[in-house]
Amino acid sequence: MLRDMEPADIAGGAFKEARLTYFDGASRIVRYTDVEVPFPEGRLIVSCTDVPGMITQANKAFVDMSGYSKEELIGAPHYILRHPDMPRAAFKGLWDTLARGEKWTGYVKNLRKDGAYYWVFATVIGNVRKGNLVGYTSVRRKPSRTKIDECAKLYPTLFAPGEREAYSP
Amino acid sequence: MTHTFTVSPDFPPARISGWFIFNTWLQRRLEAAIHLELYDDFVRQRADIAAGKIDLIYANPYDAALLVREKGFVPVARPRDKADEAIIAVPAASAVQHVEDLRPGARIASTDDPDVRTMGMIMIEPADLSAANTAAVACGNYVLVAKALLSGTADAGFFLKQSFEELSEVTRRQLRQIVESHIYVVHHALMAGPRLAPRRDEIRDALLGMDQDAKGRDILANLGLAGWDELDEEATEFMIDLMDTLT
Ligand SMILES: Cc1cc2nc3c(=O)[nH]c(=O)nc-3n(C[C@H](O)[C@H](O)[C@H](O)COP(=O)(O)O)c2cc1C
Numbered sequence: 001m002l003r004d005m006e007p008a009d010i011a012g013g014a015f016k017e018a019r020l021t022y023f024d025g026a027s028r029i030v031r032y033t034d035v036e037v038p039f040p041e042g043r044l045i046v047s048c049t050d051v052p053g054m055i056t057q058a059n060k061a062f063v064d065m066s067g068y069s070k071e072e073l074i075g076a077p078h079y080i081l082r083h084p085d086m087p088r089a090a091f092k093g094l095w096d097t098l099a100r101g102e103k104w105t106g107y108v109k110n111l112r113k114d115g116a117y118y119w120v121f122a123t124v125i126g127n128v129r130k131g132n133l134v135g136y137t138s139v140r141r142k143p144s145r146t147k148i149d150e151c152a153k154l155y156p157t158l159f160a161p162g163e164r165e166a167y168s169p
Numbered sequence: 170m171t172h173t174f175t176v177s178p179d180f181p182p183a184r185i186s187g188w189f190i191f192n193t194w195l196q197r198r199l200e201a202a203i204h205l206e207l208y209d210d211f212v213r214q215r216a217d218i219a220a221g222k223i224d225l226i227y228a229n230p231y232d233a234a235l236l237v238r239e240k241g242f243v244p245v246a247r248p249r250d251k252a253d254e255a256i257i258a259v260p261a262a263s264a265v266q267h268v269e270d271l272r273p274g275a276r277i278a279s280t281d282d283p284d285v286r287t288m289g290m291i292m293i294e295p296a297d298l299s300a301a302n303t304a305a306v307a308c309g310n311y312v313l314v315a316k317a318l319l320s321g322t323a324d325a326g327f328f329l330k331q332s333f334e335e336l337s338e339v340t341r342r343q344l345r346q347i348v349e350s351h352i353y354v355v356h357h358a359l360m361a362g363p364r365l366a367p368r369r370d371e372i373r374d375a376l377l378g379m380d381q382d383a384k385g386r387d388i389l390a391n392l393g394l395a396g397w398d399e400l401d402e403e404a405t406e407f408m409i410d411l412m413d414t415l416t
Binding site for chain 2: 040048142143145147
């Protein structure tokens with residue numbers, strides 16, 4: 001179970017607060033700022049999960065960009081990065097696509113441990129070994145500014161009625 | 170029975186003799202007849218892989234999926250400390266400072282190396298560029314990619330990092346790198362096909378021991394390799410999944 005994000009961990013003073021409730025019923029208070037961290041040039045941010053979505057592997061770019069230590073990440077649910085500006089519908093699309101055995105791609109705004117955010121263009125695929133699904137791999141690359149701007153406009157319109165209001169801490 | 174060994178066609182021309190010497194060494198070590206078949210291009214090589222003619226291959230990471238998942242190859246070894254990374258370079262005097270300065274219609278020079286092309290195309294995405302809105306300038310090797318930039322027939326070029334670094338000093342001074350990949354986990358792999366798979370561990374032992382004697386080290390040096398490390402199935406599957414997310 002994830003702990004609430006602590007004000008002391010938030011970089012740069014003023015922050016907003018939200019209470020997020022996750023697919024497994026867990027919930028926590030997240031604190032977030034308007035600080036954007038640019039995607040590192042030439043890198044891929046890579047992580048793997050087990051079938052339910054717990055992180056099993058994360059590369060250095062993932063660790064650096066998320067702000068969490070590797071120890072904090074391994075075994076944590078991948079929703080540790082969920083940002084309150086990401087509508088549920090986006091992740092429903094992800095899980096529905098994976099359930100069909102297909103590759104998912106999309107633009108995601110991620111929440112860092114220090115409350116800042118970073119945009120990625122993500123691809124998620126199932127890891128099939130000897131015919132069995134054993135987990136998922138996600139590889140994120142640098143999105144174009146045009147695409148980020150489009151998503152920053154589009155995503156607020158994808159929240160279901162009442163979805164955002166339920167965030168109030 | 171003679172086996173057939175082949176090498177990903179992206180090897181630098183200067184290494185041809187090195188691969189023949191490696192093949193002679195391997196035949197002695199395995200006491201097997203192995204014929205080295207080299208190809209100028211990936212299309213012809215893939216046709217022979219598809220036809221089941223290949224028994225051993227030093228493969229481009231892009232082809233790992235085809236080899237392992239469709240043709241039953243088993244991974245044996247990978248070159249030590251040697252990942253494939255890509256560089257995008259422009260003429261030194263170009264106004265382009267960042268990838269984002271490249272515009273639709275940009276002429277992009279590259280070889281047919283599939284992994285470098287894949288990484289290069291990914292690195293131009295932040296400029297909203299893709300194969301659909303750029304013009305490809307096809308080149309036979311990286312020296313020709315450099316020439317295309319210097320002669321003004323291309324605006325940007327994709328290079329394998331190692332090949333960029335091996336360009337002559339004079340050429341390199343007239344080029345400027347604008348971005349370099351740091352992916353670390355994409356690399357070539359030596360793989361055995363179904364007929365040699367039963368001897369996989371024996372081949373691995375021979376390769377891993379290569380840097381133990383002066384002769385082996387000589388052969389490695391001629392290939393530009395420091396040695397071999399074992400490559401297991403899961404590491405290969407991971408790389409295949411990763412390449413799959415990029416293509
Ligand atoms: C391999 C993989 C990678 C994921 N990466 C992210 C990510 O970077 N950011 C994120 O918010 N959700 C990511 N998710 C989705 C989360 O598991 C989760 O569904 C999402 O954060 C929404 O939370 P919820 O399902 O609890 O509503 C990933 C899922 C998988 C399988």
